[in-house]
Amino acid sequence: MHDVKTKEKNKSLKTIGIVGILFACTVIITIISLFPFPSNEKLQYTDLTNPIIYKGKIYEKEALIQEDVIYFPISFFMEHIDRTSVYDEQSKSVIITTKDKVFQFPINSLNYFLNEEPFSFQVPTIISEDNEIYVTVEPLLDLYDKEINRNTSTGIIMVRDTSDILVLGKTLPSKEHLKYLRNEPSLQSPYTSELQQGEEVIIESEKDGYYFVRQSNGIAGYVKKEVIEITYQQYVAEQKEEKIDTNRVQLPWPIQLTWEAVYSYNPDTSKLPNMPGVNIVSPTWFHIQNEEGDISNLGSLEYVNWAKEEGYQIWALFANDFQDLDMTHEVFSSFEKRQKMIRQLLQYSDMYDLDGINLDIENVRLEDGPFITQFVREAVPYFHRAGLVVSMDITFISTSPTWSLFYEREELAELVDYLIVMAYDEHWGTSPVAGSVASLPWVESNLKTLLKVVPHDRLILGIPLYTRLWKEEVTENGNIQVTSRALSMDAANEWIEENELTPNYEEKTKQNYVEFVNEEENATYKMWLEDETSLAKRVQLVHQYQLAGMATWSRVFANDSAWEVMSKNSQHIEVVSDSNGD
Known part of the structure; x- marks a missing residue:
């Protein structure tokens, strides 16, 4: 009887012990989960020998160091230092x-060209090694x-924008594990370095x-906010005064340009009309002739003398094919051919x-x-240096x-x-649908879109x-064949008179419109x-959108009233009546 009770007692004590152990384990696990131990695992900050850090991130490719000169991979240079540079x-x-x-830096050469003039540096600006191209920024x-600093102990190269504002802080007294720079914002994350009390750091985020x-030294990581005291802020470098671009041209308002379409011969200047309001003429003289970059020249000194006497710029x-x-x-696509064309245009x-x-590059x-x-x-840069105003023709934005x-x-x-x-x-010459060359609502709608990306005073x-x-002709198959031909303002008026038509104002296009049915031709004009x-x-x-002016295509299509009405309307804003000729 005594043995049975002893066994039962031992069994109870054993059960209590197991429960106690399980409870203790649970408490320990709970404590660990609520108050985890900080990680003491230290990792290397980066495997790269000469890592580049920009905007807080390590660039995927490292720099090259030759004779203490820093060379950046050309991909980094073009992405983060000069995105307009090209190879x-x-x-x-x-x-x-x-x-x-305009700089040209040949690979592995001490020589370079500035506006086609030869110069030299003590070290090559561009080098090639292991099928990679590298660029040094130091001479540039x-x-x-940009501010560029290299730490010799870590090899880290810091690249910063001079306009960046640095937030500086000081390390406060704290426990050792709290001063570790960790890979993630967590005490359980491995660390890469340790801060010292009073050490100055830059707070990036x-x-x-x-x-x-x-x-x-360039090494970075996460540390609890209470460990750092913010001290002050400063720019990366002293800010330079913004320079006024003295090369940009601002002509008196309004510009009123007209193109002179020259296909084979220049016009007889003795027969050119008076064009009130016009202050610039743009003859279509220069065209790309072949794949070597030669430019054909239809220039005329007689035309130049006439324009100067009339007071026109x-x-x-210059156009492509x-x-x-x-x-x-x-x-x-070739630098040498681009330079060749520039030289020819400067000569002309x-x-x-x-x-x-006036650059007219289309269909590309x-x-x-x-x-x-x-x-x-x-x-x-070459054109401005020669005192030339540079304009370029573009289209509206489309798909x-x-x-x-x-x-x-x-x-x-x-x-x-x-x-x-x-x-x-x-609606262009071969448009499958008849319509206005440029209805006013179409122009205004597209103009609003364009002005989101182009400054109004430069447009x-x-x-x-x-x-x-337009001629809409019914074919034998019953289809509608659409054709068109361009008419000058005088030619359009003559056609209207010949067919005894009266233009009507069309609200949809904000233009006057005529239509004529020719039953003999089974066609509608x-x-x-x-x-x-x-x-x-x-x-x-x-006026409404405060544009820089207007340009008309082309002079030969206009009649005398065109110049008068444009000159009159360019001088002041007035309400335009929606009726023919009013």
């Missing part, structure tokens, strides 16, 4: 441009608002009660005493758009790759003096002086007029 494969050069300079720091701080037009997309690619500008160059593949921008970027999307409008607006929007071809509104006479009414409305858009 030209044919000349094996990096091309860098500023508002008034005056071009960039904040997350979950932690600061992300960086030591002077001359902005000669709109039909040959391959040729456009060949000449604009001097020969004809030009005041400006989307992937070639950056080459067009680069040509403009390289050309503008067409070759007609519209290839234009990098925001960048182009930063480069040239003026952009001229060709605000026509809503010139293109105005058509021609109309299209339609025409949306460019006349005093439409021209007055277009000029008023220049």
